[in-house]
Amino acid sequence: MDFNDFLTGIQLMPQAIKVINNSNITEEEYQQNRKLFQKNREEFFRVINNKADFREQFLYYYTHMACETYTYYKNNHISEEIYFATFQDITLWCKDCKERYGVYGIDEYQWLFRHIEAKIFRLGSLQFERALADCFIRYKGEQINPGDEVIHIHIPNGANLTKEAVEDSFKQAIEFFGSNNLFVCHSWLLYPDLTKLLNEDSNILRFQTYFDLYRIDYSERQAEERIFKAIREDISLYPERTSLQRKAKQYLLAGKRLGLGFGIYKLNR
Structure with a gap:
C-alpha cells in the first residue's frame, strides 16, 4: 500500500x-x-x-x-x-x-x-473486536468464563444507528466472524435509564433492543464523556448546546446517575 x-x-x-x-x-x-x-x-x-x-x-x-x-x-x-x-x-x-x-x-x-x-474491524456502522471475556457471563444456559473469546461491539463516534445500518453491520459481522461467537457490548448506549432522556423513536433506544442486558455499572461515567465531550466534577459547568445535553445535565443535577450497560447481542432476534 x-x-x-x-x-x-x-x-x-x-x-x-x-x-x-x-x-x-x-x-x-x-x-x-x-x-x-x-x-x-x-x-x-x-x-x-x-x-x-x-x-x-x-x-x-x-x-x-x-x-x-x-x-x-x-x-x-x-x-x-x-x-x-x-x-x-x-x-x-x-x-x-x-x-x-x-x-x-x-x-x-x-x-x-x-x-x-x-484485533478490531469496522463492518458497516459498527466496530467488532476479538477479545477475551473479563468476567463470568451466564446466558441461556451457557457460562462464559474469564479468558473465553468473545466479540466486543463498539460504536464509533457519529455511527449511523438506523435500523437498516445496524442490522447490516450485524449481518456483516456474523459473516466475518461466524455465528458461533458471543457478541457483547459494553456501552453507555445500553444504559436502561436513557429511556428517561430520549424519545421513543430514538435510534439509541432501538439499538438497545438488539441486546439482552446482563449487568449495569452505575459508577462508570462514559455517558458524561460522550454527551459532554469531557467529564467535569462540577456538573453545573456542563454545556447545554443540545437537547440531550440539557436533559442529561438536569438528570445529573437531580442526583441521578448515567452508567454503563453490558449486553449480549440477540443473535436469533
Whole structure:
C-alpha cells in the first residue's frame, strides 16, 4: 500500500498530513520504535509520551504502521473497503485531538493499537473486536468464563444507528466472524435509564433492543464523556448546546446517575 494512497483512503485532513510530512522522525528511529511497539507496547507508549510533541508523533507512527497492516488484510483476503473503514478511526481521533488539544495528532493511542494488531474491524456502522471475556457471563444456559473469546461491539463516534445500518453491520459481522461467537457490548448506549432522556423513536433506544442486558455499572461515567465531550466534577459547568445535553445535565443535577450497560447481542432476534 502506498502511504499517500493510505492517507487518501482514510480521508485524513490535509493539515494532519502536513504534520506527518513535516515530522523529524528518521527512518532508523521509526524502525526502532516500531519494533518496540511489537515487543513491548507499554514501553513504546512510555517512550513516545516523553516527547514534547507526543500526540503528533503518535499520529506519525500509527499512520505508518497502519499502512503496513495492509499486508495482513491482503494475505487474509479482507477487502480494502473494510481496511479503509477500519483505519478511518485514525481520522476520527485525529479530529478529536484537534478539538480537545488544538493539535492534529493522536491522544487515544491506547485504543488504536487494536487496529494495528488486527484485533478490531469496522463492518458497516459498527466496530467488532476479538477479545477475551473479563468476567463470568451466564446466558441461556451457557457460562462464559474469564479468558473465553468473545466479540466486543463498539460504536464509533457519529455511527449511523438506523435500523437498516445496524442490522447490516450485524449481518456483516456474523459473516466475518461466524455465528458461533458471543457478541457483547459494553456501552453507555445500553444504559436502561436513557429511556428517561430520549424519545421513543430514538435510534439509541432501538439499538438497545438488539441486546439482552446482563449487568449495569452505575459508577462508570462514559455517558458524561460522550454527551459532554469531557467529564467535569462540577456538573453545573456542563454545556447545554443540545437537547440531550440539557436533559442529561438536569438528570445529573437531580442526583441521578448515567452508567454503563453490558449486553449480549440477540443473535436469533
